[in-house]
Amino acid sequence: MGLFGGSSHSSSNSTQNTTTYNLASDGDNNGVMVGGTSNTVTLTDHDAVAQSMKLAQAAMDSAEESADNVMNYGQSALNTVQGGFNSNLQSLETIQARQTNTNAQQLNLLKSLAQSQSSGGGSDLLATVKEMMLFFGVLVAVVIIFVAWRMS
Incomplete structure (x- = not known):
C-alpha cells in the first residue's frame, strides 16, 4: 500500500525509429543531390x-528570303539600267x-553651189534648159499622136 492508502499502477511503452542518411558529394554531380529510396529523377x-533548332531554322529561312529579295532587287536594277542603255543607244543611232x-x-547643196559659182550660173541655166526641152519634147509627142489619131 502506498503512503496515502491508494494503489496505482502505470506502464509506459515507446518506440523510436531513427533513420540517418549521410549524403556526401564526391566528384562532378552538376549540383544535384538526391536522397531517399525509390526516387525518380527526370532531367x-x-x-x-x-x-533553339526552330529559331535557327527560322533565321536560316529569313536569311534565304533576304538573299532572294536582294538578288531580285539587283536583277531589277540591272534590267532598268540595261533598258535605259538600250533606249539611249537607239536614240543615238537615230540622231546619227x-x-x-x-x-x-x-x-x-555645196556641190551645186560650187558648180553654179564656177560656171557663173551656167550650170543652173543648163539644168533649167534641160527641164524645158524635156517638157517641150513631151508636148510635141502628144500633139503628133493627137494629129495622127484625128487623121485616121
Whole structure:
C-alpha cells in the first residue's frame, strides 16, 4: 500500500525509429543531390534545344528570303539600267542617221553651189534648159499622136 492508502499502477511503452542518411558529394554531380529510396529523377531542358533548332531554322529561312529579295532587287536594277542603255543607244543611232542624212543634203547643196559659182550660173541655166526641152519634147509627142489619131 502506498503512503496515502491508494494503489496505482502505470506502464509506459515507446518506440523510436531513427533513420540517418549521410549524403556526401564526391566528384562532378552538376549540383544535384538526391536522397531517399525509390526516387525518380527526370532531367529536362524544358524544350530549349528543340526551340533553339526552330529559331535557327527560322533565321536560316529569313536569311534565304533576304538573299532572294536582294538578288531580285539587283536583277531589277540591272534590267532598268540595261533598258535605259538600250533606249539611249537607239536614240543615238537615230540622231546619227539624221545627221548623216543632213550632212549628205548639205554636201549636195555645196556641190551645186560650187558648180553654179564656177560656171557663173551656167550650170543652173543648163539644168533649167534641160527641164524645158524635156517638157517641150513631151508636148510635141502628144500633139503628133493627137494629129495622127484625128487623121485616121
